[in-house]
Amino acid sequence: MLRRPHVCLFALLLVGPWSLARAQDAEPEEPPDFGTGAGAEILLTNNGFGLGGYFSIGLGEVTSLFVEASLGAGKDEQELKFFRGFGDGFVPNKRNYLLMLPVHFGIQQRLFREQIEDNFRPYFHLTGGPAVGWVYPYFDDRNANDVFDEDIDRRYDVLTAFPKGRARFGFGATVALGAYFGTSPRTSQGVRFGYTFTYFPDGIQLLEPDVKPPQQRFGSPVISITFGRLF
Numbered sequence: 001m002l003r004r005p006h007v008c009l010f011a012l013l014l015v016g017p018w019s020l021a022r023a024q025d026a027e028p029e030e031p032p033d034f035g036t037g038a039g040a041e042i043l044l045t046n047n048g049f050g051l052g053g054y055f056s057i058g059l060g061e062v063t064s065l066f067v068e069a070s071l072g073a074g075k076d077e078q079e080l081k082f083f084r085g086f087g088d089g090f091v092p093n094k095r096n097y098l099l100m101l102p103v104h105f106g107i108q109q110r111l112f113r114e115q116i117e118d119n120f121r122p123y124f125h126l127t128g129g130p131a132v133g134w135v136y137p138y139f140d141d142r143n144a145n146d147v148f149d150e151d152i153d154r155r156y157d158v159l160t161a162f163p164k165g166r167a168r169f170g171f172g173a174t175v176a177l178g179a180y181f182g183t184s185p186r187t188s189q190g191v192r193f194g195y196t197f198t199y200f201p202d203g204i205q206l207l208e209p210d211v212k213p214p215q216q217r218f219g220s221p222v223i224s225i226t227f228g229r230l231f
Contacts, residue, residue: 037188039228041068045196046220047075054226062110066127067103074098074133074198074218076206090155093211094138095146097161098204100218102131102172102196121180123192128173131198135205136165146209172198174222188228196222 035058043050050072057065075098083089106127139148139155148155156164176194196219203214 035064035230037228037230039188039226041070041227042225043070043072044223045072046077047073052224054228056108056228064108066106066108066125068127069101069103071099071101074100074204074206076212076215078207078212091138093148093208095205095208096138097136097158097165098206099134099136099162099165100131100198101134102129102174102198104129104172104174106174119181119183121190123178123180125174125176125178125192125194129171131170131172131200133168133170133198133200133204134162134165135168136161136163146205148208168200168202168204170198170200172196172218176222176224178224178226186230188226188230190226192224192226194222194224196220 036056038055039053041052041054043052050070052068052070054066054068056067059065079091079094081089081091104127106125106129109124111122111124137156138161139153141148142152143149174194174196176192178190178192178194180188180190182189198218200216200218203216205214206212
């Protein structure tokens with residue numbers, strides 16, 4: 001009779017930790033969106049579509065460092081495209097194309113972690129950093145007057161004009177609110193809404209000089225759809 005309590009206590013010591021470990025393993029794993037990972041972005045701005053990629057480094061359960069780069073067009077707000085026939089489009093008074101490549105560094109901070117279920121994880125996004133602008137001509141300015149002459153000059157398409165461009169350097173920032181969806185511990189998908197701003201100190205001549213001076217500031221609302229993989 002005196003040995004039974006010792007036997008039960010010994011069995012409890014052996015089985016207890018093993019049972020606790022199994023119970024912990026059975027608990028669903030929280031999606032670590034704010035851990036380390038990488039992915040792609042589809043961007044929609046006032047200037048059209050853009051593509052990008054990102055890399056994140058987790059600093060805890062609710063914060064991550066964030067690095068992202070994207071590629072998209074820059075336009076003047078006065079630009080308006082007209083069509084004379086199928087595929088024959090032109091923009092009046094346009095002087096140059098602009099392609100922008102911002103590289104931003106910043107943070108993502110999860111919001112309301114204790115109040116909202118894990119299948120919807122809102123966050124605050126703030127990034128900033130350098131930007132490269134590639135400026136290339138909209139038309140072949142044969143008389144060098146910075147004005148398109150219908151009888152003399154010819155318009156370039158985007159691909160033909162691209163090698164004739166030159167780089168411009170600036171900086172910018174993006175501030176946004178977004179959310180991740182789903183419960184997968186290895187994949188990450190979400191959407192965010194924000195505003196992106198880019199500044200070029202030397203200015204970029206997008207329209208003909210007689211119409212508008214070089215533009216330094218470029219800003220637009222931005223919608224970003226993200227797809228990623230967590231490590």
